[in-house]
Amino acid sequence: MKRPKRLLGQQAASTDEIVLPPAVELAMELPRLKRIPQHLGIIPDGNRRWAAARGLPQSAGYDYGVKPGFLAYELCVALGIQELTLYGFTQDNTKRPADQREAFQNACVKVVNWLIQRDAALLVIGDSRSPLFPADLLPFTRRTVFGKGSIKVNLLANYSWRWDINHARNGSDHRPPKLEKCLASADLSRINLIVRWGGRRRLSGFLPVQSVYSDFFFLDELWPDFEPAHLFRALHWYEQQDVTLGG
Numbered sequence: 001m002k003r004p005k006r007l008l009g010q011q012a013a014s015t016d017e018i019v020l021p022p023a024v025e026l027a028m029e030l031p032r033l034k035r036i037p038q039h040l041g042i043i044p045d046g047n048r049r050w051a052a053a054r055g056l057p058q059s060a061g062y063d064y065g066v067k068p069g070f071l072a073y074e075l076c077v078a079l080g081i082q083e084l085t086l087y088g089f090t091q092d093n094t095k096r097p098a099d100q101r102e103a104f105q106n107a108c109v110k111v112v113n114w115l116i117q118r119d120a121a122l123l124v125i126g127d128s129r130s131p132l133f134p135a136d137l138l139p140f141t142r143r144t145v146f147g148k149g150s151i152k153v154n155l156l157a158n159y160s161w162r163w164d165i166n167h168a169r170n171g172s173d174h175r176p177p178k179l180e181k182c183l184a185s186a187d188l189s190r191i192n193l194i195v196r197w198g199g200r201r202r203l204s205g206f207l208p209v210q211s212v213y214s215d216f217f218f219l220d221e222l223w224p225d226f227e228p229a230h231l232f233r234a235l236h237w238y239e240q241q242d243v244t245l246g247g
Contacts, residue, residue, distance in 0.1 A: 030078055031232045035239040037192030039083040041214065042072060043206055045198030046222030048100070059103035061224060066110050068226030075228055076151060077119070079235075083152040083189055086111070087206055091160040094132045101132070108157045109136045119147035125185050126158035133158040143187060154188055161205040180209050190214075192243075195234045197223040213245050 044065055051061030069086055076084045088108040094101055108124075113136075115122055123143040126133055137157055167184035180186065185207060191214045194206065199220040203211065217234040221227075 029228060030075075031236065033079070033235055033239055036079055036081055036235060037238060038081070039085070039189050039191045039193075039210075040076060040081050041085045041087070041191045041194040041206060041211065042069075043087045043194065043196035043198075043204065044069065044223040044226075045196055045200055045204075047104075047224060049198070050222040050224040057099065059097075059099040062100070062103040062107040063110075064224040066107050068223055069111055070114055071226065071228070072231065073115070073118070073120075073151075073153065075231055081151065083154070085154040085156065085188065085191065085207065087204075088126075088155050088157040088159070090156070090205060091127065091130070091132070091158055091163065092205070094158065105132075105134045105157075108155060109134050111155060112137055112140060115153055116144075116146050119150040120153045121145045121149040121151070122153050122155070123187060124155045124157050125188070126156060127160065127163050128158070130158055154185075156207075159205075161208050165208070183209060185210065193217065193234065193238045195219065195231065197221055197226065197230070213243075215241050215243075 047061030047065040048058035049061070050064065051058050072086075073084060088111070089104045093104065112122065112124065121143055122140050122145075124137045124140040128138055128141050134157065137155075140155075143152075164184045168179050168182040168186075188207065188210050190212075191207060191210045193216075194203070194211060194214045195217045196202075197219045199218070199222075201218050203216075215238055217237055219230050219234070221230055
């Protein structure tokens, strides 16, 4: 029996239960925007709280948070956003219980395995020398193009702002023009807009150098409850902001 599609706006489902809407459906639902961010950062928070509220183990929330990331990617491609960065997990996150750690590591692998079947110039950024870095992601620690590579997609996995900046300190003469070029994340451009789900009003170490002049939009909705309307709300807000870069 053919599975029914999960229409935009329905409740979250695990990775085995969702069929993404075709591109034509996405295009029909896109808002008209005067300005879009070239580089969008997403902090997908609230997975554990979402699971706990439904009587599930907290670790189960990460699996339900995978497909919203796929939909966010499809929307970014349809909107013409040039670069997307997803916050997978941090070195601080690896201090959580083993079942949760395994769950978010597996979630990152699922995301990458899905993206390599799409159009994406993919880069995974994080401390790959650590045993906590998923071995399946090692081939993607250099940017790899799949399909037409129509959008840059960056996944932060086992990332730490300290690790990122220390990489620059160890390879730089500390003059500001060269410092940012020596970051572990040097390949990433300045982030125009960062959207965080889950109700928290903080960056949690998300790319501190690239986010210096970012606009921030915070949503109370938990990440597994992602709907396109959430992203559209952030984009409508962003197009009204005055971008001066300090000038």
